[in-house]
Amino acid sequence: MKAAVVEVFKEPLKIWNDWPDPEVGPDDVLVKVMANGICRSDWHLWQGHWDWMGFSPPLPAVLGHESAGVVEEVGSNIQRFKKGDRVVFPFGQACGHCETCAQGDQHVCGNLSMSMFRGAGGFGEYTIVTQGDVNLVTLPEGISFVEGASLGCRFMTAFHGITAQGKVEPGEWVAVFGCGGVGLAAVDIASAMGANVIAVSRGQEKLDKAIELGAVHAVQAGENTHEEIQEYTGGGVHVSAECLGTAATWMPSILSMRTGGRLVRMGMTGAEERGILPVPVDLMVGKELTIVGSMGMQARCYPEMLRMVESGKISPSSLVTQEVSLEGVNGVFEEMTNFNTLGYSVVKMG
Numbered sequence: 001m002k003a004a005v006v007e008v009f010k011e012p013l014k015i016w017n018d019w020p021d022p023e024v025g026p027d028d029v030l031v032k033v034m035a036n037g038i039c040r041s042d043w044h045l046w047q048g049h050w051d052w053m054g055f056s057p058p059l060p061a062v063l064g065h066e067s068a069g070v071v072e073e074v075g076s077n078i079q080r081f082k083k084g085d086r087v088v089f090p091f092g093q094a095c096g097h098c099e100t101c102a103q104g105d106q107h108v109c110g111n112l113s114m115s116m117f118r119g120a121g122g123f124g125e126y127t128i129v130t131q132g133d134v135n136l137v138t139l140p141e142g143i144s145f146v147e148g149a150s151l152g153c154r155f156m157t158a159f160h161g162i163t164a165q166g167k168v169e170p171g172e173w174v175a176v177f178g179c180g181g182v183g184l185a186a187v188d189i190a191s192a193m194g195a196n197v198i199a200v201s202r203g204q205e206k207l208d209k210a211i212e213l214g215a216v217h218a219v220q221a222g223e224n225t226h227e228e229i230q231e232y233t234g235g236g237v238h239v240s241a242e243c244l245g246t247a248a249t250w251m252p253s254i255l256s257m258r259t260g261g262r263l264v265r266m267g268m269t270g271a272e273e274r275g276i277l278p279v280p281v282d283l284m285v286g287k288e289l290t291i292v293g294s295m296g297m298q299a300r301c302y303p304e305m306l307r308m309v310e311s312g313k314i315s316p317s318s319l320v321t322q323e324v325s326l327e328g329v330n331g332v333f334e335e336m337t338n339f340n341t342l343g344y345s346v347v348k349m350g
Helices: 040-047 145-149 151-165 181-192 204-212 225-233 247-255 281-287 299-311 326-337
Strands: 003-005 014-016 029-038 066-074 086-088 126-129 173-177 196-201 217-220 237-242 257-265 290-293 320-324 344-348
Touching: 003 326, 029 145, 029 151, 029 326, 040 326, 066 126, 066 145, 066 151, 086 145, 145 151, 145 320, 145 344, 151 181, 151 237, 151 257, 151 299, 173 181, 173 247, 181 196, 181 204, 181 237, 196 204, 196 225, 204 217, 217 225, 225 247, 237 247, 247 257, 257 281, 320 326, 326 344
Parallel strands: 173 196, 173 237, 196 217, 237 257, 257 290, 320 344
Antiparallel strands: 003 014, 029 066, 029 126, 029 344, 066 086
């Protein structure tokens, strides 16, 4: 099959026309990729980051984990899907039989796998979904493949973070730190839920987009970010959504909260932090602050998100700023290196 392949970290992807087709096991589903989002997580992996978490793919590799497509072939044990079905799926695929999965928390399954670590990511014509009956989701006819692909990591991560982990309520103050793919989605979702959203970013273009998506106030990130938020909200936000992952946004996201505030950490650190950041524990105790992590979202929770998309309450399509071919992935990676991207870039196949 045709695929954009990482042969060497940080060097341009090469187009292969003879990359091996994925093999279909009894519990697998082969999906013909119609669209795939280009996520900053792909950029991190292309850079060779996250090796400290065991997230470094063996090379050569086909990245891409925000896919939407059509079922091409199903394994002998698959009951819920058939050839021709329109589908999407979370970036992480659960085993479906461990204790965590039995509790309904498939997105943090201890046996979680990703297609791109098995040589079959979304930057190829076909991808494989393991335990298809557990991990696949039917894509409604009213949602395009491009919009479906935009849900696969950044948007659904924000949805889970805002709704399930942040438990955002109407009328609450919510600060979103970092207006990249996850952050802008968080602005859209929290605003749709009736929250008063403050967007924080260094880039004016990203702040303008956040206002367009429903933020009531925009803050240019700097040394006094938390003070401005505390003053504007009359005491701080109820929920702080950290969506970037850098050390620069970490302390402001904590200091911006009011007493009893909730911090949802959705961003992953980079090569400088390697997963380690300081925590002001005395402040946590004194103000009874809550800090929680948020990692993706399980397939069983997709229907609520898809209903909100269909009703127009949330709009992932409004975040799609460009569609490219497989050959265009390198250009997007270059833009990400220079932090020049806005919204979502999606590979449209075919």
